[in-house]
Amino acid sequence: MMRQYELVERVQSYKPDANEALLNKAYVYAMQKHGQQKRASGDPYISHPLEVAAILTDMHLDESTIAVALLHDTIEDTTATRAEIDELFGEDIGRLVEGLTKIKKLDLVTKKAKQAENLRKLLLAISDDVRVLLVKLADRLHNMRTLDHMPPEKRARISEETMDIYAPLAGRMGMQDMREELEELSFRHINPEAYETVTKRLDELSTRNEGLVKKIENELRDLLVANGLATAFVKGRQKKPYSVFRKMQSKSLSFEQLSDVYGFRIIVEDIPSCYRALGIVHTRWRVVPGRFKDYISTPKQNDYRSLHTTIVGPSRQRIELQIRTNRMHEIAEFGIAAHTLYKDGAASGDETGARESNAYAWLRHTIEALAEGDSPEEFLEHTKLELFQDQVFCFSPKGKLIALPRGATPIDFAYAVHTNIGDTCVGAKINGRIMPLVTRLANGDEVEIIRSGVQVPPAAWEEIVVTGKARSAIRRATRLAIRKQYAGLGYRILERTFTRSGKTFSRDGMKPILHRLGQKDVEDAIAAVGRGELSSLDVLRAVYPDHQDERVSVKPPSGDDGWFNVPSASGMIFKIPGAAKTSLDGEGAGAHLPIRGISGNLSVHFSPTGAVPGDRIVGIVEEGSGITIYPIQSPALQRFDEQPNRWIDVRWDLDEANKSRFMSRIMVNTLNEPGSLAKLAQTVAGLDVNIRSLNTVRVAADFTELQLDVEVWDLRQLNQLLLQLSEMESVATVRRLYE
Known part of the structure; x- marks a missing residue:
């Protein structure tokens, strides 16, 4: 173990006027606080901060940074407090030591989330003072050098974290020697046979x-x-x-x-x-x-x-x-x-002075992402993506240099310039030629982004881009678009529920009761209603605690006024009105809303047995998954009889220019003889019907039950199919199935 005087001599060898009193004071304080603590190797704990400080002396760092290295574990592992360190060593050193302290109490579900939150805290501290990073990397390097004393499962976990985050971080900050040693030490534990x-x-x-x-x-x-x-x-x-x-x-x-x-x-x-x-x-x-x-x-x-x-x-x-x-x-x-000595003018005027801040550019971009409120797991993924080393250098039409990971696309380039440019990107010119947005950029490419004010980034872009910034921004835009869609649906559900109860719905009326609903703001609450996570009746009762559940007859809206677009995953175009369940004998006729169109985010899907144009249909708001469309004959609707606020009356609104097929499930009981299946398939194909899937349900001596998922244009074509199949000599019975 290094001695105190040896550490002081190492600092004085490159900085003769170093504050020896500060170093001695920091050593004594750390020694007292760590007391009888031992490391996994059995060595006194004080040996660790001493070795971390020694690593930093090889970089010729100032005595304040060396003092921080001696104190870096005191707040985390001893009774020391930030206030005490501020009083003894000054606020500057106290701030750096606190920046190196892990978050102890985190109400997070996974270790990955905890890891991400600690990384987030570290990066915020680094952005304030880069010395935090230097001490942290030296701390990790010494821990890796002594990792053999840890249990095998911890060795693997710490090595993977080092390889994923700290080694690339050292490389990204230009510290190649440290990066190489961290990689070597990690490699030895992650893949010992290969090593x-x-x-x-x-x-x-x-x-x-x-x-x-x-x-x-x-x-x-x-x-x-x-x-x-x-x-x-x-x-x-x-x-x-x-x-x-x-x-x-x-x-x-x-x-x-x-x-x-x-x-x-x-x-x-x-x-x-x-x-x-x-x-x-x-x-x-x-x-x-x-x-x-x-x-x-x-x-x-x-x-x-x-x-x-x-x-x-x-x-x-x-x-x-x-x-x-x-x-x-x-x-x-x-x-x-x-x-690190540039504040004293040591680096002024040298050949790298103009570019001295380049190493901070990535860090500033990462800190921008922190303010966007990504989940811990997304932040961790974003950070790992940004740590890629292999880069290509591209130019904007005005000559601005943009560095991107190898394999980056024009979409990554657009987001690297500005988030708003990425969100509104619809195309790109590479070296003057219009090229697909999936084109991989090469060194020296000049990229011009073509934009549109009405563009919303498709969720599929997330699978195309390679930079963390682009992926994070696309996810954020997707979340906002989904929330907007659900909020539109939720608003109409609430409006209808309030109107049927003789009340008037307003956003301002929800503000005082948000805490009772467990929501942060009004739009979140309305979107939760649209997703089915929050009952419109619960909102009504929260706004009007004395409300009695009595319905008021209201004249249904005429025409298409008030209808709004809802996207469907199947490609079908729908329109929806409100969320009140109407009776099936015609009461409330005219109150159903057509669901029109699929723009892509709010999920509208069909029941497992499907529905086809011509069916009388109803929508059910499903918690967290949008709206499920059922034929009115579906037995599954009985489950929702006591939940009227989840019913939405819908009707078909087909776009003749972009017709789609729709799935329906049928059961065919056919003779068990050679060629019967071929004849059945020939009949189906002759009616321009597509078989999506075919399953054998039961086989008897003479008959076989087949379950077919078929795709048809409408109810008329489906009925024609059922009729022709029933007339086949090899078919005993055929019927349509409902969930």
Whole structure:
């Protein structure tokens, strides 16, 4: 375990004027608070914050950040409070320590939801001060280094969380060394067999090629020196096991097929020397086509800058080269940690100063998503999607650079520019040509979004897009559209219920009783009525507690006034009026509403045995699933006799220009003889009827009962089918089935 004085010496080695008193005070306080606590390894708990602080000294961070590392577990695991830390160390350090404290008491159903809420809290704290991220990553790194002392099930869970969130987060912030170590440690626990196999093969390769890396280093260095780059530094290394395994998986290659296991970095003094070194190398050795990337002129979003190329180099070995300056190398290794002193002017005027905030761009976009109120699970998915590393760079018509994950579409591009642009997107031009919205974008594409003010993003887009921001925005728009549809239905249900009771319904009248209904606002309450989750009679009684359940006769509306569109999953177009159950002998005639049209969100579906145009039909509001349409003969309607507020009178309103078939279920009792089924199918097909499904219900010695789901245009065609089937010699009986 590191000693207190060793930690102070490490900080003073790169910052001689460091506040030694602050470090000693933080150490003593943490030691006292953690007291006799032990880690799973049996070591004193104080060893953990000390090692976390030591990791941060490798990044040359200031003494305030080191103090936060020493204190980072005190609020979470000891009796320490935020107020106490504020008083002893100042509000700045107290705020950072609280940002690193997990949420202890969460009323959440799943561990995934708890994980998401803790991540949400962490990201909010990071957006306020990036030092929270640096301490958190160092904390996770030390925990991963000592993970062997944890139970196997915890090792797997922590490793998966590290691989999914913390390693990509480190990479997204440009901290490549930390990312690689986190990936290696996670890989060892998530897939130990693969880790052992790949490590063994790499060790064998290293033994077989002993001296090869050094030979290539010397040959590259001699070439650069001979061409005037005397100060160039060349360093080679073998790729890490997880990097090799990931490439084998993504490219479907065996270990023997890998040709670029070795990578080399060339460090030069300035940017012109980077391009000069590239020219020297390309002139000497053959380039592998399609493997050159210029991240100097187009840096990654995490501020990473380098030239990448792959050559068939010395000894005919295929090798990857990264060419960069010392400053670029510092940022590539330590990422955002290389910028932590910028407030003191240390980074002002350097070659990356103008781009210093790039690494925060993703974080700001993520924080925007937090304000949209996504569920914890959706937020976690959104964040994981945004952590993808492999990117393409596209341009708007005005030249704005947009970085997107590989595989992104114009829809992702539209949402990356602005949520409103994504919501109103109807088409796209890629490099001046109109292309499908499912087109995958490539590096350098210029994308122009075509918009429409009446567009609503289809729910199916969620399966097309790859960015978390786009997926989250589409879900949000879908939810709002569904709520709007259900609210329209709920309003008419409430209006009808209030009118039949001699009362007048108004939104303002619902405001005082929302708490009694368990709803946040009036629109939520009305939508809940439309979904069948809240009874219109309960709303009536809440608004008028003295109400007696007596119906008042009202004149039914004439014509189509007040009817509104409701979407159906089947493609049928419907219209609906209100939600009062009318008697079946004609009372309330004219009060039924036609249901017209399917725009896509509010679910209108048929009973399992179906209904066809020409049937007298009725709608039943189903809790959470919209409206189910039943033929009036359906025995299932008896279940709702005591729930009149769930009945909706509906009628067919067909669009002749877009006719649809409708399903109905029939039972056929046919002779059990060869060819009878073929004759039946021939009769059905001859009437232009489609058989959706056919099931054998019962087989006797002489007869077979067949259940057919058939698709017909209307009741007339269905009756004609029943008549012709009954006249067949091989058919004993045929009847229509109702649920």
